[in-house]
Amino acid sequence: MTTHLDPLRYATLSFDCEVKSLYTLEDGLLGVVLDRTAFFPQGGGQTGDRGTLGDCIVENVEIRPQGTLHLVKNCEETVQKLAPGTHLHAEIDRDKRFSDVQQHSGEHILSGVVHRLFGYRNVGFHLSDQEVTVDFDGILTENDICKVEDLVNEAIWKNLPIRPFFPTEEEKDRLCYRSKKDVEGPLRLVEIEGVDLCACCAPHAARTGEIGALRVIRSEKNKGGTRLWILCGRRLLADTRQKLEQNRLVSTLLSAKQTETAAYVQKLRDEHLALQYEATGLRRRMLQAEADAAPVRPVQFAAVDTDPDTLLFFADRLAAKAERFAFCCTAGDDRRFILLTKTDFDLQPVMQRLRERCGARGGGRGGVMQGSLKATEAALRAALEL
Ligand SMILES: [Zn+2]
CATH class of the missing domain: 2.40.30.130 (Elongation Factor Tu (Ef-tu); domain 3)
Structure with a gap:
């Protein structure tokens, strides 16, 4: 032993x-x-x-x-x-211990505050090198979380003593403490005066000031309750440093104030979508002109680098110039394709050859078939008997 x-x-x-x-x-x-x-x-x-x-x-x-x-x-x-x-x-390892102590002691204050304000219980705690999560059995809104964060940090800055003790039998009966499960062996309680009293056997800070600060960096609904991701002290400093550096870089790239980067990104995104819409329109007009100018052939074949909707649009126009069918695919080896006819030509045998020789997947009915395949242009032309 x-x-x-x-x-x-x-x-x-x-x-x-x-x-x-x-x-x-x-x-x-x-x-x-x-x-x-x-x-x-x-x-x-x-x-x-x-x-x-x-x-x-x-x-x-x-x-x-x-x-x-x-x-x-x-x-x-x-x-x-x-x-x-x-x-x-x-x-x-003092660094690892101190980092864990900061996160764990912060979690005590957080759980104490949430319990006092909302009556929710801490039903799960996970602390690893990668993340710290705390699960509560009730819903916490963004406003609730801000309120909790404020109170937790007030308690940290008061630099209150964190007092672990083994209670007497009389104290065990009298005191009201948080406990996740029935405690085996001697009961050890951890008191942060006016904030929390909890059964726990882990190492803690001697005073709340050592925690530095606590932030909830993410929250999610979880099994009818709420999961919070928290960071305290040294880990919070590292996380903040990394995120502020990201924001500083974005701010420099956009020539925007650091407090206005989101609004600038929104503006850029709107402009990008508008340009994309315009580019699609121009591309379609170009392809339409190309299809309209094409001479009538038994089979029309085209490989173009474009989105699926425009590909279908182009195949439809090109099929009007095909005695049998039009085959349109995207560029590159991993291709999307469309097989389209405006006549009563049976596309099934063509599709079958594409499956057998080019590993085509997909299908369709009537005059339109589509899917994906991996093949060179030469292999495609051979399968289409061009
Ligand atoms: Zn503890």
């Missing part, structure tokens, strides 16, 4: 220990059991601490049937260095 150092505060980030046992696990990992540890093991929706045992890197810590396992890459060197009985110095 591993002794957990300092389970109240998790202030220990560096300690000496002895390897008790070593397990070979799946995925090329070793599971190291120590006599004592200050690593936080994965649980409650968040990954475990990372760090080092001697010079071996601990990638995660998990509680498994064998015990609290410090997961290390399995290789000849680590097997030797982590043999049972070895005395080692352990270091917890």
Whole structure:
């Protein structure tokens, strides 16, 4: 059984220990059991601490049937260095711990505020290196979220103490606290005075000021409730830096003020759509003129780089100059095509040859067939018997 150092505060980030046992696990990992540890093991929706045992890197810590396992890459060197009985110095990755502490402590305040304002419960929490999500069992509108954000940040700036404690039996009965599930083992409560009281066994900040700030960066309806994506402190700074840089670049490209980029992009988009509409009209007039000028032939063949609607328009005009049918396709090897006749010519045998020789997919009825195929122009002409 591993002794957990300092389970109240998790202030220990560096300690000496002895390897008790070593397990070979799946995925090329070793599971190291120590006599004592200050690593936080994965649980409650968040990954475990990372760090080092001697010079071996601990990638995660998990509680498994064998015990609290410090997961290390399995290789000849680590097997030797982590043999049972070895005395080692352990270091917890302070940056990862601090980042997790900021997100997790921010989540406490957020959940406390949402519960107080709307009575919703936190029913899911996920904290990884990539994202932080919190699920509530009620609907939060954009306005609600702004209000919550304001109150959460007010609580952060008050720099309130975050107090973890093991309550007495009397306190357990008297106190009203949030709890996601029935707690196994000794109950540990975390109090942020006037904001939240919650059962939790993870590491937290000592005071709310360490969280820095919290923002909800995205929200979605989720199973009748709301999922919020949040960022706190250092992660929020990195995210903001990246997004502001994007906006700065867009602003420079558009010669627009940084607070007016969206309006400029909207204007550009409208102009782009209008030009696209005009270009389609011109293209159709050109193709129409080309079709009208074409001499009458048994079969009309054309490969043009255009959109599906214009392709159909062109095939229709060109078929008027075909004794049998018109075949129009887009340029390139991956082509859309249209087979069209204005007479009672049977297109089925032509379509069959396109399927067999050019891998054509698609179909149709009457005088129009369409689909996609991959073939060179020469292969197409051969299949069409041109
Ligand atoms: Zn907690």
